[in-house]
Amino acid sequence: MTGSAVGTPFRLAYVPGVTPAKWVRIWTERLPESPLDLSHLTSADAATAVRDRQVDAALLRMPADRTGLHAIPLYTETTVVVIPKDHLLTAADTLTPADLADELLLHPLDDTLPWPHPPGRPAKDRPTTTPDAVELVAAGIGLLVVPQSLARLHHRRDLTYRPLEDAPQSQVALAWLENETTDPIDTFIGIIRGRTPNSTRGRAPAATPPKPRAKPTPTPPRRKQRRR
Numbered sequence: 001m002t003g004s005a006v007g008t009p010f011r012l013a014y015v016p017g018v019t020p021a022k023w024v025r026i027w028t029e030r031l032p033e034s035p036l037d038l039s040h041l042t043s044a045d046a047a048t049a050v051r052d053r054q055v056d057a058a059l060l061r062m063p064a065d066r067t068g069l070h071a072i073p074l075y076t077e078t079t080v081v082v083i084p085k086d087h088l089l090t091a092a093d094t095l096t097p098a099d100l101a102d103e104l105l106l107h108p109l110d111d112t113l114p115w116p117h118p119p120g121r122p123a124k125d126r127p128t129t130t131p132d133a134v135e136l137v138a139a140g141i142g143l144l145v146v147p148q149s150l151a152r153l154h155h156r157r158d159l160t161y162r163p164l165e166d167a168p169q170s171q172v173a174l175a176w177l178e179n180e181t182t183d184p185i186d187t188f189i190g191i192i193r194g195r196t197p198n199s200t201r202g203r204a205p206a207a208t209p210p211k212p213r214a215k216p217t218p219t220p221p222r223r224k225q226r227r228r
Contacts, residue, residue, distance in 0.1 A: 010184040013039040013058040015046050016130070017077075017149035018172055020059055026191045034184065043112050050175055057176040057185055061112040061147070064175070071175040074192060077147040079113065079169050080161040082137050082154075089143075094163045104142035106133040113145065113168045130154065 010027075014020050020038070027036050039055055046060040051068050062073065081100065083089050089099060097119035105120030108127040123142055127133040133144045134154040147170035151161040174192065176185050 009035045009037040010188065011037045011039065011055040011057075012188070013041045013046050013049050013055040013060075015041060015043045015058075015060050017147060017153050018059045018061075019149070023188070023191050027188065030191075030197055031187070043110055047175060050177060053177075056182070057174060057188065059172060060175055062171040062173050063112070063114050064173075066175070068178055069175045070178045070181070071173040072189070073171050073173045075172055077149055077170045077172065079145060079164045079167040080148045080151050081164050082134060082144040082146060082151050082159055082161045084137065084140060085158055085160050087143075089162065090160060092162060094165055096165050097167065100143065100145075100164075106136055106142040106144045108133040108144075111146075112170055113147070115168055118145070119167075134159070 012020065012024075024036055024038065027034075039049070041049055041058070043061050043064070046058040047064045047066070047069060049055045050058050059074075060071075062071070064071075081089070081095050089095060089103075092099065100120040103120045104123055105118055106123050106127055107115075107118055108130050110129050120143065127136060130144075130146060130150055131154055133142075134156070136142055137144050138156055138158055145164060145167065148161070148163075174189065
């Protein structure tokens with residue numbers, strides 16, 4: 001692996017809905033001499049930023065264009081439907097695509113869910129962004145399907161959401177350039193995976209050769225006593 005000079009910032013990007021605060025805090029506690037620079041990018045720009053070396057790594061949503069990138073999956077999110085609080089569908093605890101068959105479904109241009117065929121009736125025009133789509137849902141113009149973290153990020157008092165079964169899910173991954181797994185990236189992977197500061201970063205420790213056993217001290221033979 002290649003290293004990095006002391007004090008060189010580790011540049012990390014993350015997309016909407018991803019919350020790296022815990023991992024950043026652990027990094028700061030363990031490596032106070034190595035600053036971590038955060039960049040908040042759109043889902044469409046994150047992979048490109050890594051390829052263009054604008055950042056060292058990115059927490060992004062899959063599927064994404066992985067050309068020239070190495071990526072490890074971190075977790076998968078629940079898919080939910082964002083609906084007005086007074087909508088009839090709020091009576092159900094969970095929904096299915098069949099429940100959306102007669103609903104106008106908003107499909108923003110920045111959607112990362114890999115839909116082969118989105119449920120519901122498609123809107124005439126696609127909103128540019130997820131926040132734009134949320135505004136339309138609040139105005140009573142259609143429903144929106146997103147990863148749960150985005151529903152929480154764009155929470156409004158007049159909206160709620162329900163889990164959607166049998167739907168594509170968004171997977172969050174850490175991505176960086178192929179063949180450039182630097183020490184900072186390896187350290188950040190260790191933090192994400194919960195390694196301790198004194199861990200071996202996943203490598204097997206060198207085997208300790210067994211100590212040779214001490215040879216037993218021979219017992220002297222007993223002398224036969226003569227009969228008188």
